[in-house]
């Protein structure tokens with residue numbers, strides 16, 4: 001690869017001014033993390049970075065395949081680039097990520113979107129210098145959606161979006177094959193990074209001043225099973241917790257079927273790990289969970305919630321819910337609302353089921369109407385408002401640890417997230433972005449808390 005890197009650097013350095021690249025990542029944190037590495041590689045090759053696509057010499061969309069809408073949006077965006085390409089034939093247009101990993105997408109791009117120069121999937125990050133070289137020298141469509149089966153490449157540079165919080169992938173791929181999900185088909189089988197490589201990266205980030213590290217993976221609590229010397233996610237959490245420095249640890253996403261008491265114990269006992277768990281429920285009906293191939297029951301899910309709350313009563317939870325899985329009934333849906341009321345999530349990410357070609361669920365003849373699904377979504381949002389404000393009320397008058405990361409809507413107001421992953425607003429005469437503060441909660445809203453900084 002070094003060879004290709006040198007060749008591209010030579011071509012680009014001959015230009016009057018350094019070429020610019022624009023990249024937009026869609027979808028999950030894992031994709032955002034991949035996007036940061038793509039920018040790192042392109043910077044190494046000699047590209048500068050721009051936030052303005054119209055002035056870029058290379059435009060890359062790092063895509064998501066989880067919902068159909070996301071894919072339609074990308075086709076729209078690529079279509080809009082046609083005129084830019086006509087005005088500037090030297091412009092390189094690339095599509096990568098989960099959507100690009102699919103054969104039928106590549107076929108559609110070849111047939112309909114002739115302005116695209118580069119398509120590469122989720123396995124081909126390391127091949128980028130070679131692909132860019134080929135595009136620059138041959139000026140024809142380059143496609144690489146090979147499922148490379150080699151070790152996870154380490155040491156890829158990254159241009160990180162944020163200076164306060166950042167993500168560190170600990171594993172790639174998924175073995176679960178939930179019946180609605182395209183991820184195992186586009187990101188391959190589960191592969192874990194070696195603990196030494198993860199610890200090194202986290203330590204470097206902490207030394208560079210990062211205050212929050214989000215460990216990333218499609219199923220983080222299945223971490224380590226594929227290693228030569230297997231370790232558990234709980235063990236990894238304890239190792240990262242031992243790294244010295246002022247930082248907090250979060251992770252995304254665990255799978256309820258792999259959530260054990262040992263896992264909750266590790267969260268509770270590690271002082272740097274935030275006491276919040278995003279535990280995707282997807283449905284509160286055992287019948288639907290079975291159809292989804294989720295491999296847990298509501299009872300098993302609630303055992304974990306109850307155990308966490310028996311150790312820390314304020315342990316906070318958020319979740320993902322799919323509304324309108326094929327042939328879901330109103331009775332099934334009501335079971336989901338029941339679980340929401342019991343758990344009192346502080347946040348619910350709810351989505352209407354989206355059919356993904358190639359998955360098992362896509363083959364089911366769905367009799368549930370779109371109208372019902374829309375109605376249920378509105379009902380769920382109403383219930384969510386009730387339960388989250390009920391959960392939030394318990395924090396009134398209490399002091400929370402908040403990492404401030406952005407300016408608020410009004411002058412001198414700032415927003416951040418508490419350890420419980422709740423949005424907190426507070427006023428300050430000093431700029432407090434990037435600082436962790438103790439905040440006494442004075443007001444509770446449906447979606448956030450407001451308070452006074454006490455130190």
Ligand code: SF4
Pocket residue numbers: 174175176177178181182183184218219255
């Ligand atoms: S655990 Fe299920 S939903 Fe999550 S990525 Fe794997 S297959 Fe998809």
